[in-house]
Amino acid sequence: MLHVYWREGMMRMKRNTEKHGNGVPGSGICRRLAVLLMVALMASWMALPSCAAAENGLQWKYIVGQQVQSVAINDNAAVVAAGSADNRLYLFDGQGTLLWSYQTDFNVRCTAVSGDGMYVAAGTNGNKLYYFDYLGNLFWTYTAPQPVSSVAVSRDGSYVAAGSEANKVYLFNRQGALLWSHSTALDVRGVAISRDGSRIAAGTGDNRIYCFSNGGDLLWTYNTEQSPTSVGISGDGSLVAGATGGNKILYLDGNGNLLLTYTTALPPCSIDVSDDGNVVVAGTEDNKALILNREGTLLGSYTVALAVCGVGVSGDGSSITVGSNDNTVYFFATGTIVPAPPETAPPTTSPTASPDVTESPAATATEEGFVSIDIGTPTATAVPEPAEESMLPVYAGLFVLLVLGAAAAVLYMRRRKKENGYDALAGEERPRWKR
Secondary structure (H helix, E strand, O other): OHHHHHHHHHHHHHHHHHHHOOOOOOHHHHHHHHHHHHHHHHHHHHHHHHHHHHHOOEEEEEEOOOOEEEEEEOOOOOEEEEEEOOOEEEEEEOOOOEEEEEEOOOOEEEEEEOOOOOEEEEEEOOOEEEEEEOOOEEEEEEEOOOOEEEEEEOOOOOEEEEEEOOOEEEEEEOOOOEEEEEEOOOOEEEEEEOOOOOEEEEEEOOOEEEEEEOOOOEEEEEEOOOOEEEEEEOOOOOEEEEEEOOOEEEEEEOOOOEEEEEEOOOOEEEEEEOOOOOEEEEEEOOOEEEEEEOOOOEEEEEEOOOOEEEEEEOOOOOEEEEEEOOOEEEEEEOOOOOOOOOOOOOOOOOOOOOOOEEOOOOOEOOOOOEEEEEEEEEOOEOOOOOOEOOOHHHHHHHHHHHHHHHHHHHHHHHHHHHHHOOOOOOOOOOOHHHO
């Protein structure tokens, strides 16, 4: 439709020029302003998709070299980490500005950020676990026998949990010392840790969800129908969520009892739980980030171009980050979504097992792999590409264009009145000598 108006406007101006010439003062300026008005209208139309995205909660997005395999966010949404198949770990602030990136040995499989935003962890398909501070200084690395598939960090960074394709769950302290490891029947596909590090959840390829204490004691296991791909845990450990290959999202209480099951259209790839447990976010293979409350009610969803490989939610559930196979990191503001649920008692140390729950002996501390300590060595490198930030500049530019367009319209009609001797907008009829 806009191109029709453009063509008619240009033809009308050409006829007026042929009829009246360029003798009217300011006629050239008026013509240029009229063209500017049409450009403004076209720019407004082109800007509509970006504006719609902002209204749907998208605050910013950032495109990296290859697919984004994992994301993480701290409690107050001030720090966002992303791991990509381009062998880089990225760290952003809450406005989407790239703070630093780090070149790893292989593609980054998993990422985690401490709740206070001071520490960042990453695991790679090159069997490496990396631990950084907020500034990008590498503190230590750990080499596992197989790829590091998942990682989680306690709120203050004191504990780092990791899972490996070597069928191991690991727990480290902040200094990189291995506190214990636990062997599973098949590969570990997801780990999560409570706020204070007292509870560690793990999902494995043998169709189980495990829960450990930070001393290495196995508190309970839950048998799933299909293997979990990711797990999440609330800050106090009272809610454990699991994403499984059978298109199911499972809610378990702190004792390993099944609370509810939510069915998705396609398998969920990733899951995260807010600190208070009020918000559960899951990424799915049908390109969606689903937002659920503690009762399993779907509150909303965001759709991106390709499958959602990673999700993260802030402590209060007001912000989420999404990593997708479309090579993009997304940041959404959800606002206050749900009221706080009734308080629940903390999980007991000796749980009562349900039919799906089994207990087993405590984990054994084994020194598999090695730890190398490198305190305070800055190794991060900045990436020159600018992040795609807030949509506010779109609104500002649109406002300026519309103001210029309005000015062009007024000047153009004044020029026409001076040429023709009447004002069509004011309802004046064309003089008889003009007919």
